[in-house]
Amino acid sequence: MGEVAQNKNIELITYAEVEDVKGYVGNFEITIRKKARYVDWDKCTGCGHCVNICPAKVPDEFNLGLSKRSAIYIQFPQAVPKKAVIDAENCLYFKTLRKTGKVACQICQKGIPAKNIEGCPAGAINFEDKDELIKIKVGAVILATGFKVMEKHHFKEYSPDCPDVLTALEFERILSATGPTEGQLKRLSDGQKPKKLAFISCVGSRDERYHSYCSKVCCMYMIKHARILKEKYPDIDLYLFFIDVRTPGKDFEEFYVYTKQLGVKVIRGGRVSAVDVKPDGKLRVRAFDNDLCSPVEVDVDMVVLATAIEPGPDTEKLSRLFAAGCGREGFFKEVHTKLYPVETSAKGVFIAGCAQGPKDIPESIAQARAASSAAAALVLPGQIRFEAIAAEVIREKCSSCGVCVQLCPYNAIVLEPYDGIYKAKVEPALCAGCGTCAAACPSKAIIFHGFTTEQIIEQIKALTVD
Amino acid sequence: MEKEVNVIKLDEMFDPGFWEELEQLGIPVKRLRECIQCGRCAATCPMALAGLEFFVKRAVHASILGLKEIFLEDSSVWGCQSCNRCVEVCPMDIRPYELIMAIRRVSMREYAMPSSTIDGLSNYYNFGHSVMVKGYEERRKKVGLPEVPPTVLGNEEMRKKFKEVLKQTALAEVAPFPLD
Numbered sequence: 001m002g003e004v005a006q007n008k009n010i011e012l013i014t015y016a017e018v019e020d021v022k023g024y025v026g027n028f029e030i031t032i033r034k035k036a037r038y039v040d041w042d043k044c045t046g047c048g049h050c051v052n053i054c055p056a057k058v059p060d061e062f063n064l065g066l067s068k069r070s071a072i073y074i075q076f077p078q079a080v081p082k083k084a085v086i087d088a089e090n091c092l093y094f095k096t097l098r099k100t101g102k103v104a105c106q107i108c109q110k111g112i113p114a115k116n117i118e119g120c121p122a123g124a125i126n127f128e129d130k131d132e133l134i135k136i137k138v139g140a141v142i143l144a145t146g147f148k149v150m151e152k153h154h155f156k157e158y159s160p161d162c163p164d165v166l167t168a169l170e171f172e173r174i175l176s177a178t179g180p181t182e183g184q185l186k187r188l189s190d191g192q193k194p195k196k197l198a199f200i201s202c203v204g205s206r207d208e209r210y211h212s213y214c215s216k217v218c219c220m221y222m223i224k225h226a227r228i229l230k231e232k233y234p235d236i237d238l239y240l241f242f243i244d245v246r247t248p249g250k251d252f253e254e255f256y257v258y259t260k261q262l263g264v265k266v267i268r269g270g271r272v273s274a275v276d277v278k279p280d281g282k283l284r285v286r287a288f289d290n291d292l293c294s295p296v297e298v299d300v301d302m303v304v305l306a307t308a309i310e311p312g313p314d315t316e317k318l319s320r321l322f323a324a325g326c327g328r329e330g331f332f333k334e335v336h337t338k339l340y341p342v343e344t345s346a347k348g349v350f351i352a353g354c355a356q357g358p359k360d361i362p363e364s365i366a367q368a369r370a371a372s373s374a375a376a377a378l379v380l381p382g383q384i385r386f387e388a389i390a391a392e393v394i395r396e397k398c399s400s401c402g403v404c405v406q407l408c409p410y411n412a413i414v415l416e417p418y419d420g421i422y423k424a425k426v427e428p429a430l431c432a433g434c435g436t437c438a439a440a441c442p443s444k445a446i447i448f449h450g451f452t453t454e455q456i457i458e459q460i461k462a463l464t465v466d
Numbered sequence: 467m468e469k470e471v472n473v474i475k476l477d478e479m480f481d482p483g484f485w486e487e488l489e490q491l492g493i494p495v496k497r498l499r500e501c502i503q504c505g506r507c508a509a510t511c512p513m514a515l516a517g518l519e520f521f522v523k524r525a526v527h528a529s530i531l532g533l534k535e536i537f538l539e540d541s542s543v544w545g546c547q548s549c550n551r552c553v554e555v556c557p558m559d560i561r562p563y564e565l566i567m568a569i570r571r572v573s574m575r576e577y578a579m580p581s582s583t584i585d586g587l588s589n590y591y592n593f594g595h596s597v598m599v600k601g602y603e604e605r606r607k608k609v610g611l612p613e614v615p616p617t618v619l620g621n622e623e624m625r626k627k628f629k630e631v632l633k634q635t636a637l638a639e640v641a642p643f644p645l646d
Contacts, residue, residue: 289474292531294474
């Protein structure tokens, strides 16, 4: 990310959302809402002084609510760009302003003079900041909006209310030096170091009630967690419950076998049926071991759930804005799984990463490079070839009913003035040649090049000749 | 231990000492853990075909989990025919047969073996044959063989020497009967 920020050909617009999309391949006009940061990023040095003195504390999203952050915050230590923003929802200045109309706090700006604490040394705080709408013109778009992981509260059978039952992402934060326990492995309930841990795979994946697909990366990161723990704490007892172990590809199976050698206990055929909290605080895990051919039970100190990878919350909204299309599971849909893996049904809109479906880091990078190459190959020549199969409106016949406008799945048809009357017009760059409009037009005003009525009748005649 | 319900308690039954015993008996537990439970051994094992419960594949898995008690309660490992097919076919070089033999020794120390094993062993120690079919002399005569076979059985002096040799082996440590 640092490299991206440094590259003079890349403009990074963070803390922003796409508001509106107009145009078509080669000529997109995108409206972006740059959210108010209340900090002048030209001045902010990312020193973190404001973060330390801010009195308002709220759950930290980056640590999945396991720790607190200030209302003025830098999302995480490696954030790019490393700049502070004020969360107006929770900032005491804005809270008081909304409630009473008076100004309060402003500690980040002015400091606490009584205690000799100074405010922002760069003078970057700006409470007057407003959301800003900017428009950019681009030739192609790559959607790489990532994913989210399922939360544990869906799974009542796994005692999600117990603080010692964690999702794998929460556990990852616990292992992280910048996480809620500063890298110390301990139970969140009593601060004790766990001696026995159970990892449960396929929580929400491969499950018709939640997600029918395999989340693909869970087996590997469970094994990774096990390896990290076992190498750091050789005496720890780890139970890994898999339906089956999916470690496909180069080096992955070797990684699995190496981790097993360390003494990690792998239970297959074992989607855990229940995790119960015992009166002594231990967690009883019940499963079936295919290899022992027997039901098994184990009492552990901590349970880690490998919850499913889900489409990000705004994936559907974005797919509508860009007419890119989502699949059944809510991920962006590629045109063809094998032949067009980074293209969407909207020309000039490409996809990469987990927004397209669960995948690991190497695959995401490979796909991102494929998408950027595809986008560059499309834009750089300066001109574009289209399939001749496209619809065209014979305006003299058009009755201006607008049926086609509603039906077109690619938003390619608009009504525009023609001889003083609004008539339909097909934008050839957007038309994908599906034929829906031509079939639906009550006035037969839309011809579909390559498939006109005359052409089809001639074809039938040729085929039915004796 | 009487099981109340049919469930294996992985933590209560886990005995890390079992791994140490296996190590001492020449089974590297680290190598054992490489087992990916592919089941190729089980597909060729006569124990599995005969319907014994803890055939090779499951014996390996239970050993990796450190569940010694299973083998003290279940006599499957004693059904091994020593055909060595599992060693031949194993893709991960686990050598399940060697594990089975080691588990037998561990069980012997706890006196957990079928009574037929004790008979066989004491026959072997006393007469040089583990299987002694009643009235063998008659049958041998019928087919024109000498009544007593030309083994230690028919040679008092060699039998004594044979016993001395056996006393130098692990049998001295685990024999479930007095070695005179």
